[in-house]
Amino acid sequence: MEKSNPFTDRVLEIIRAIPRGKVLSYGQVALLAGAPRGARQVGRILYARGRSVPWQRVINRYGGLSTYKVGTGPEQRALLEKEGVVFTKDGIVDLKKYQWRPGAHMIEKLQLPEDVVFEINRKLPFQK
DNA sequence: ATCTTGACTTGCC
């Protein structure tokens, strides 16, 4: 099982904060957890401890499901659809529409370094 | 201490 370190705990905490019907990419979760280049680690953590959080709300940066590689793709899609997420004909999620944008309160609570906060504002822009 | 792997991302066509 995945060792419980500070980074792992933050990752799980952040994923638990994603609202129903919203999604975040691996990279965005890593960023919010304070590791701008930790996307792969997020995937690895979910592979080991995914069942303890709403893992279906974490997808890749194109809106696609990376879980097809490990066999849980169909399940993830079903879970997301059950909470209202609609997939396009190409089988991807429209990030413009479903990407979660954490509130300022959440960002502040995470006590992130200034440069990371800057990156968050750049990569999680408000979108129409 | 290497070397390989991989639920990833970015840069460049």
Add this chain to the structure above:
DNA sequence: CGGCAAGCCAAGA
């Protein structure tokens, strides 16, 4: 956002 090379970084062998 299609394809591909290069980064990235922790875990496992």
